[in-house]
Amino acid sequence: MEIIGPVLVSGITTGALYALATLGLSLVWGSLGMLNMAHGTLLTLGGYAAFTAASQLGLPVPLAVLAATAVGGVIGALIFVLVAYPLSRRSPETFETTIMIATFGVALTLENAVLRLYGGQPLGQPLSVGGAINLGGFALPWQNLIIVVSAIALMGATALFLTRTKAGRAIRATAQNPDAAKLMGVPVARVYLQVLILSGMLAGVCGVLVSSITQLSPSLGADPMLKAFIMCVVAGLGNLPGAIITSFGLAIVEALVQFLAGARWGFPALLAIVILVLIRRPGGLFGRVEVRRL
Amino acid sequence: MVEPSNSPCLVVNGLVTGYDGRNVLTGISLSVDPGELVTVVGPNGHGKSTLLRAISGLLPVRKGSISLNGRVISGQPAHRVAANGVIHVPQGDLLFAGMSVLENLLMGAYLDSDQAAVARRLEEVFTLLPKLAERQTQIAASLSGGERRMVGIGRGLMMNGSVMLIDEPSLGLAPIIIEQIYEVIARLKASGRTILLVEENPARVADIADRIHLLDNGAFVWSGEPAVLLQRDELLATYLGG
Numbered sequence: 001m002e003i004i005g006p007v008l009v010s011g012i013t014t015g016a017l018y019a020l021a022t023l024g025l026s027l028v029w030g031s032l033g034m035l036n037m038a039h040g041t042l043l044t045l046g047g048y049a050a051f052t053a054a055s056q057l058g059l060p061v062p063l064a065v066l067a068a069t070a071v072g073g074v075i076g077a078l079i080f081v082l083v084a085y086p087l088s089r090r091s092p093e094t095f096e097t098t099i100m101i102a103t104f105g106v107a108l109t110l111e112n113a114v115l116r117l118y119g120g121q122p123l124g125q126p127l128s129v130g131g132a133i134n135l136g137g138f139a140l141p142w143q144n145l146i147i148v149v150s151a152i153a154l155m156g157a158t159a160l161f162l163t164r165t166k167a168g169r170a171i172r173a174t175a176q177n178p179d180a181a182k183l184m185g186v187p188v189a190r191v192y193l194q195v196l197i198l199s200g201m202l203a204g205v206c207g208v209l210v211s212s213i214t215q216l217s218p219s220l221g222a223d224p225m226l227k228a229f230i231m232c233v234v235a236g237l238g239n240l241p242g243a244i245i246t247s248f249g250l251a252i253v254e255a256l257v258q259f260l261a262g263a264r265w266g267f268p269a270l271l272a273i274v275i276l277v278l279i280r281r282p283g284g285l286f287g288r289v290e291v292r293r294l
Numbered sequence: 295m296v297e298p299s300n301s302p303c304l305v306v307n308g309l310v311t312g313y314d315g316r317n318v319l320t321g322i323s324l325s326v327d328p329g330e331l332v333t334v335v336g337p338n339g340h341g342k343s344t345l346l347r348a349i350s351g352l353l354p355v356r357k358g359s360i361s362l363n364g365r366v367i368s369g370q371p372a373h374r375v376a377a378n379g380v381i382h383v384p385q386g387d388l389l390f391a392g393m394s395v396l397e398n399l400l401m402g403a404y405l406d407s408d409q410a411a412v413a414r415r416l417e418e419v420f421t422l423l424p425k426l427a428e429r430q431t432q433i434a435a436s437l438s439g440g441e442r443r444m445v446g447i448g449r450g451l452m453m454n455g456s457v458m459l460i461d462e463p464s465l466g467l468a469p470i471i472i473e474q475i476y477e478v479i480a481r482l483k484a485s486g487r488t489i490l491l492v493e494e495n496p497a498r499v500a501d502i503a504d505r506i507h508l509l510d511n512g513a514f515v516w517s518g519e520p521a522v523l524l525q526r527d528e529l530l531a532t533y534l535g536g
Contacts, residue, residue, distance in 0.1 A: 177390055184373075
């Protein structure tokens with residue numbers, strides 16, 4: 001039974017990372033109807049930004065994390081201003097399809113830029129703490145604890161922002177009914193820009209956390225992006241608390257399957273769950289079929 | 295209360311608008327004076343909602359102009375029109391379904407950063423619509439049709455505007471609820487509000503309207519006093535064809 005501790009630690013850690021990646025993806029998807037295929041790339045850029053700030057420029061850790069956040073936010077803003085906004089103006093009725101293709105192009109471009117700048121070989125993320133706390137039966141690595149605490153703190157802060165502030169309320173209102181929000185005087189395009197900045201900032205930090213227990217590589221964000229997509233679909237679009245619960249739940253299931261049946265069965269098990277959930281509940285566990293909302 | 299004034303609050307002049315390749319409104323002109331309740335009636339699908347959507351900027355104006363208190367507002371995006379003082383209580387309410395009643399009302403005061411004024415208006419809304427005070431924390435999607443309509447009107451009242459557009463407040467409601475809603479509208483008129491109301495049923499608005507426009511196929515076919523309209527041939531022709 002002493003093995004259950006490490007499996008849970010691993011499951012909860014990946015769950016926290018999935019949840020953070022999912023939160024950013026779901027925010028944009030739920031409010032703009034935009035599946036941002038470059039969301040994983042924003043994670044990658046965040047990881048590399050922190051690496052550059054800490055290793056190459058020798059900046060202290062908080063500044064390196066801030067750099068990752070800033071890079072994520074700026075690239076998120078650029079994706080809106082240069083890609084999403086013009087596309088939505090030109091052809092609103094096809095936006096949900098064209099934006100997927102367009103952001104996929106953005107992802108490829110940025111990923112290749114990273115490859116060009118940093119090379120393809122994996123790099124070590126300097127923002128990583130060694131050592132572990134000994135909890136009787138097993139060791140809880142500090143890095144895992146930091147990841148889980150940071151992710152929960154960020155999700156909590158995002159939830160407070162969305163529910164307790166006027167700007168957050170305007171984001172939710174716009175997601176639920178853009179026309180009504182306009183009638184209330186909400187500048188909807190500016191709200192969308194804020195959502196992409198917020199999502200990019202979360203992705204930037206998430207990239208730092210992911211790379212701190214793996215390694216930096218140009219495809220760093222691909223796996224969290226894929227998992228975040230799965231979480232959004234299983235939870236139901238736009239339900240943020242549901243997406244977070246789903247992330248933790250499925251990550252723990254994945255860790256258990258990997259431990260009991262072998263590492264290569266983790267992902268097929270996730271996909272099997274997706275299929276079963278969608279057969280029973282096409283709108284997702286927490287979602288409704290007909291509407292997207294936040 | 296409204297100052298007696300000779301200049302109209304809202305003026306629509308030769309408005310042409312529509313969707314895609316088709317014009318729905320083919321030249322609408324109307325004006326609403328301060329404190330007046332002007333009504334546009336006509337069968338469904340003849341452009342009543344389109345008119346209000348064009349005034350509030352949700353739909354682009356193709357020809358003609360719209361001005362509010364002497365300033366041209368046509369051509370501005372909807373959020374700018376709202377900031378200029380047009381309140382639009384849309385058809386089907388368009389509530390923020392996942393938000394509480396209170397949050398919906400506060401969204402109405404989005405443009406107002408004066409907290410004291412917002413709190414005062416919230417009190418006024420709760421006095422006029424006591425049901426909303428009881429339901430403050432309830433999620434909008436779980437309300438009944440009549441309560442939702444009240445949230446829609448209350449949300450509009452939270453805005454600081456000079457003219458209120460109300461789109462078919464009786465839509466989909468039981469007769470007794472419709473009466474309650476029209477009592478609220480009568481009280482809004484009595485308090486001096488300037489209102490442009492759209493309704494399918496002319497008899498419903500005959501009592502409270504100062505003036506009525508009859509809309510048929512994108513243009514006004516008759517305009518005048520409500521008492522006269524109910525005896526006019528145009529009314530039957532519009533609703534029954536002919």
